[in-house]
Amino acid sequence: MPIKECKILTALQDVDGLADIQVYKQHGGYEALEKALKTMSPDDVITEVQESALAGRGGAWFSTGMKWSFMPKEPDGPSYLCVNCDESEPGTFKDRQLVNRNPHQLLEGVIIACYAIRARAAYIYIRGEMWEELEQMEQVIGQAKEAGYLGQNVLGTGVDIDVFTHPGAGAYICGEETGLMQSLEGKRAEPRVKPPFPAQKGIFDRPTTINNVQTISYVPHIVKNGASWFKEMGSERYPGSFIYCVSGHVKNPGIFELEIGGCTLREIIYECAGGIRDDNELKAVIPGGSSTPVLTADQLDIEMNPELWAIPGRGEFQGMFGTGGIIVMDDTTDMVDACLNLMNFYAHESCGQCTPCREGIPWVRDIVWRIAHGQGRPDDLDTLESVCNNVSPLLTPAMSTICLFGPSWSWPMLGFIKAFRSEFEAHIQKGAGVTTA
Numbered sequence: 069m070p071i072k073e074c075k076i077l078t079a080l081q082d083v084d085g086l087a088d089i090q091v092y093k094q095h096g097g098y099e100a101l102e103k104a105l106k107t108m109s110p111d112d113v114i115t116e117v118q119e120s121a122l123a124g125r126g127g128a129w130f131s132t133g134m135k136w137s138f139m140p141k142e143p144d145g146p147s148y149l150c151v152n153c154d155e156s157e158p159g160t161f162k163d164r165q166l167v168n169r170n171p172h173q174l175l176e177g178v179i180i181a182c183y184a185i186r187a188r189a190a191y192i193y194i195r196g197e198m199w200e201e202l203e204q205m206e207q208v209i210g211q212a213k214e215a216g217y218l219g220q221n222v223l224g225t226g227v228d229i230d231v232f233t234h235p236g237a238g239a240y241i242c243g244e245e246t247g248l249m250q251s252l253e254g255k256r257a258e259p260r261v262k263p264p265f266p267a268q269k270g271i272f273d274r275p276t277t278i279n280n281v282q283t284i285s286y287v288p289h290i291v292k293n294g295a296s297w298f299k300e301m302g303s304e305r306y307p308g309s310f311i312y313c314v315s316g317h318v319k320n321p322g323i324f325e326l327e328i329g330g331c332t333l334r335e336i337i338y339e340c341a342g343g344i345r346d347d348n349e350l351k352a353v354i355p356g357g358s359s360t361p362v363l364t365a366d367q368l369d370i371e372m373n374p375e376l377w378a379i380p381g382r383g384e385f386q387g388m389f390g391t392g393g394i395i396v397m398d399d400t401t402d403m404v405d406a407c408l409n410l411m412n413f414y415a416h417e418s419c420g421q422c423t424p425c426r427e428g429i430p431w432v433r434d435i436v437w438r439i440a441h442g443q444g445r446p447d448d449l450d451t452l453e454s455v456c457n458n459v460s461p462l463l464t465p466a467m468s469t470i471c472l473f474g475p476s477w478s479w480p481m482l483g484f485i486k487a488f489r490s491e492f493e494a495h496i497q498k499g500a501g502v503t504t505a
């Protein structure tokens with residue numbers, strides 16, 4: 069039986085003119101906001117979100133309600149919400165779609181979240197290249213303000229909430245939550261040491277919550293329909309739906325919103341995305357954005373339920389679930405070239421603050437480059453493994469960098485060697501005797 073999409077966030081994606089507040093309202097828009105502000109206390113909203121077990125969709129899958137509960141109940145000054153729409157992870161393009169197709173859904177979630185965590189203002193940090201989405205978001209904010217959903221005395225309840233957009237500074241690290249905070253303050257996006265955590269000391273040294281676009285977009289639906297409705301879908305620990313972005317060598321690339329745990333990786337690739345181009349053989353899959361270790365063709369029957377994966381669920385399957393960015397490669401792909409492509413990206417994106425990344429990733433990239441160009445040396449794979457293990461061993465919490473950028477390149481590098489070692493060895497053997505670099 070074909071997989072049924074589970075459309076919560078994408079249900080209205082084909083409705084024309086949804087960026088117009090009137091059209092959004094015709095489809096039930098802002099009813100959740102009215103419900104939250106007029107019939108629920110901020111703590112009621114946090115409890116509802118906590119009971120729904122909504123987990124962050126930015127990659128870490130941390131409980132959203134719990135994160136919100138860390139914010140001060142009686143703040144002695146302004147608190148803030150930051151919405152992460154930097155979306156620079158190769159293979160991931162769901163948040164852009166949500167902002168593009170249903171911007172009021174996000175804004176309604178932002179206003180409710182601000183109310184719940186007692187934030188005076190929210191910043192929607194949008195990747196700089198998404199300037200159309202940024203302009204549209206500003207128009208949408210203007211409409212909501214005019215309708216009384218934003219600004220001073222929202223809906224006559226005495227609550228003041230402002231929402232601002234902020235264009236991203238053009239680097240992958242701006243999406244890391246503390247890098248994002250630095251960037252919002254006008255500084256280089258060099259991640260901060262935690263603790264203190266953002267809820268204690270975030271932007272402008274004030275308590276701050278940072279959430280992904282998809283996470284916040286669920287909030288109106290949970291408030292409107294209740295936590296138990298949300299928990300009817302998905303798995304016990306990770307209820308609801310998830311938006312997968314499928315790209316690469318498939319016939320029908322795109323985004324697909326599916327129930328969590330409702331299908332396997334194979335079904336997403338072959339049913340939703342139409343299978344492999346030219347009916348070639350599938351060779352490899354990056355399951356959840358470029359930071360997740362690559363899988364081989366015999367690992368496709370794993371259920372798409374984060375509980376079963378080592379990261380985040382501590383499950384038995386030795387993989388990382390990630391952000392839904394499924395990159396498919398067919399049997400025409402040279403895995404060393406594919407790996408080099410990714411390592412070039414990471415070498416370009418190191419913020420340079422910590423030595424293991426600043427020195428490690430260009431070193432790793434250079435080694436992969438020489439293997440790809442027939443100049444590999446017999447001990448290159450040992451060196452690659454040693455460098456990566458010193459940054460963060462595969463799928464372990466140990467790391468020698470301030471932020472998760474280190475594991476973001478050392479894990480995929482180790483994953484490529486683990487899954488396709490013989491291909492790396494063949495390149496090295498082919499080039500033996502011509503080492504010059």
Ligand SMILES: Cc1cc2nc3c(=O)[nH]c(=O)nc-3n(C[C@H](O)[C@H](O)[C@H](O)COP(=O)(O)O)c2cc1C
Nearest residue numbers: 124125126152154155156243244245279280283472
């Ligand atoms: C290098 C790096 C880049 C990241 N980029 C993003 C991003 O573009 N968008 C995002 O939502 N989270 C990104 N994250 C994760 C954030 O640090 C943070 O966990 C997330 O925004 C929290 O939101 P959530 O709890 O709703 O998932 C990135 C993390 C790292 C280490």
